[in-house]
Amino acid sequence: MVFSATTATCGIVLHPASHTRSPAMHNAAFEAMGIDAAYTAFDVAPDALGEAIAGARALGIRQLAVSIPHKQAVIPHLDSIDPTAERIGAVNTVTLQDGRLVGTNTDWIGAMKALEAERALAGARAVVLGAGGTARAVVFGLVQRGASVRVLNRTAAKAERLASELDASGAGDLASLGDAEFDILINTTSVGLSSDESPIAPLQHGGDRVVMDVVYQPEQTRLLRESRQAGARTVGGKWMLIHQAAEQIRIWTGRAAPVDVLADAFDRAGGDDSLSG
Secondary structure, X not given: OOOOOOOEEEEEEEOOOOOOOHHHHHXXXXXXXXXXXXXXXXXOOHHHHHHHHHHHHHHOOOEEEXXXXXXXXXXXXXXXXXXXXXXXXXXXXXEEEOOEEEEEOOHHHHHHHHHHOOOOOOOOEEEEEOOOHHHHHHHHHHHHOOOEEEEEEOOHHHHHHHHHHHOOOEEEEHHHHHHOOOOEEEEOOOOOOOOOOOOOOOOOOOOOOEEEEXXXXXXXXXXXXXXXXXXXXXXXXXXXXXXXXXXXHHHHHOOXXXXXXXXXXXXXXXXXXXXXX
């Protein structure tokens, strides 16, 4: 693709940013769609986030993805956030609309589409591990889809606050997983990111359970491998990333993004990456 003075700039803000696959995915989609745009990664330390968003505003950057650790901290720097992002309490997408920076959240859509490829969510009993920005999006989506959700976190008080704010059915610490009955388990923590660790002990019985890990480097985490060995169906974080990216592109362009192109670019990019971005 040839870039010019009219090429729109998009990107992702995260820290660290050296291995993100988002630029490869978005640039491949832009090219396939015939969109004159370029997407890059911006490594922004937490104490420089406000300056980075001000710079994006001044430069007229058309859209920014927001990844860890900025999904909640970015909110005060925006002109507005939509009701979905306000309810979730986290933003992963900032779009320039009529000169204003507007925040929304597409993580929940990515997670729900990835899970719904395996089973219906209405009436399901779900356990979400973690209580950060990604967990908030996942819990919101599950509740919206009619699932009963229990939030478990290393710090139980944080899980309890999240559960109360998003109408989940219960909360506790990670150790209470052994007492929980569930059909779906989603790991939203960073445990397993570029390591061979799992946030939980191996499941003894997979049954008809679905286990999803939002970590996607490695693509087959220890949690997913052990869950599959126990008989569970597994969903990798790759598909959450792909579907949330497709929704970001739709928000900016008003056009459906080619999911197959995004998936192929994800595979070709390889390397390490962060959570949902």
